[in-house]
Amino acid sequence: MLPYNLIDLIEKDETLSTCQIFNAEVCYGSGLKYCTGAATEAVRAEVEDFLLDNPMPDYFLGVCQDLKHFNFAVTVIILNDAGDRIVELHRKPACYCRFCPADPKTGRITKILFAPFRNLSQSDTVEVIDLLDPRSPWKDLQQRMGLRATRGNSAGDKVTSVRKFAILTKFPGVDSMYYPIPHYAALFKGSWYNIKRLIGEAKTSKLKNAAPNKIRHRGLPRYWDNLFTSRHIVDHKKREELMNEKKQEMLEFLTNVENTGAVLFTPKSISLDGKGESPDITVTSIDSRTKEGGDWESDIAEAVNMVCFTMRVHSNLVGSVPGKAQTNNSGSDKRELYTIAQALQKPYHDILFLVHEIIIRFNKWKGVHVDCPFMQLTTLDEHSDAKEVSAKSENNDTDND
Incomplete structure (x- = not known):
């Protein structure tokens, strides 16, 4: 259940969920592209057909999110019946993937299980997919398809009939013998995640319970006596019911937000000497209302900054720092932050x-290579808002144009 628990924790925090999707979108860049500038017309047509059959934006953004959430992604490739072409490409969401026990002799994980493990029932089918060697999937695929000799066998021997394989994309870590541990796990092991949530809960509680002034209500016995007399009520049970009814009415009148600014009329009595006033009902404000949540403003900013720091996202890039008097970066600084x-x-x-x-x-596909350009924000003197920059281009000026 660990992947689902991580998702639940992320979805409970607005800053964390925003940082996650921001990191995935930055990783996506301008999208994954198959560059066919040096390929023949026939190869270019094959690549175009492949990309139409396998929409790359949906796949690539999905694996970017898997990597950012769980530090691993699973891709499934499907070969044609002849086994000489890869015709389909699928992303298997990492939260539904589990690794089978590793082979005790080789230490390799050979199978991937795919199923809705959160609500797995006996009627659900667990899909078992052959996993190519995570250390060298290209070599393993060649050996399985008989394109490379294996130990004790020549090329072409023991060709498998399997046409569906999983490829594991795993971000290496210092403590991940099996499932990788995302770097942001430190956020849940520390205190700031809980502190940020507690501040939100405290503000909610204060807005619900302390927005109106705290009220002390005093009612003299003669108020009730006069009320009972005017109603001609003698029975003690009916008197108690009337008292509870009036108390509830006063409570709703004094605490209901819709009654803000309303007037409460209360009778009063004059003392025998004519100098003192003795009201039958007294309503007193215990404490004055202060600005809700103002005392936590600096703590919220600190907690948000700690979350953004852990997620390696500058808070100004996602606009998550609250408050009107926050320091803001210039446009040049933001461009540099986005480039970094x-x-x-x-x-x-x-x-x-x-x-x-x-x-x-x-x-x-000779003459084809894969690339993922990123969007570089430009200055006003370049007469454009952004341009694509490729790290693989041999002639940056040409590719950028």
Whole structure:
């Protein structure tokens, strides 16, 4: 249940969920592209057909989110019946994927299980998918399809009939023998996640319970006596019912937000000497109302900054720092921050590209390479809001144009 527990924790915090989708969108950049500028017309047509059959934006944004949430993603490739072309590409959401026990001899995980584990019932089918060797999926695929010799066998021997394989994209960590541990797990092991939630709960409680002034209500016995006399009520039970009814009416009148500014008329009596006034009902405000939540404003900003720091997102880029008097960066600083955020996605792109490099190599698409340009925000003197920048281009000026 760990993936689902992580999702629940993320969805309970507005800043954390915003940082997660921001990181995924930055990792997406301008999208994954199969560059066919140096390919033949026939290869270019094959690539275009493949991309139409397998929409890349949906797939790539999905695996970016999986990597940002769980530090691993699972891609499934499907070969044609002849086993000489990869024709389909699918993303298996990581929260529904589980690894089978590793082979005790080789230490390799050989199968992936895919199922709705949150609400798994006996009627649900658990899909078992062969997993290519996570250390070298290209070599493993060649050996399974008989394109490379294995130990004790020549190429072409023991060709598998399986046409569906999973490829594991895993972000390496210092403590991930099996399932990788996301870096933001430190947020839940520390205190700031709970502090931020407690501040929100405290503000909610104060707005619900302390927005009206605290009231002390005093009612003299003669008020009730006069009320009973005017109603001609003698029975003690009926008197008690009337008292409870009047108390509830006064409570709703004094605490209901809709009655703000309304007037309460109360009778009063004059003392025998004519100097003192003795009201039958006295309503007193115990404490004056202060600005709700103002005393937590600095704490909220600190908690938000700690969450953004853990998620490696500058708070000004997602606009999550509350308050009117917050410090704000200039446009140049924000452009640099956004450029830095995109530059930090290179290791993610490198490990995500492996799946597509295998597809290109297996399908023998010569002159094709995969790339993921990012959007570089420009200055006003360049007469454009943004431009694409590729890290793989040999001639940056040409590709940018």
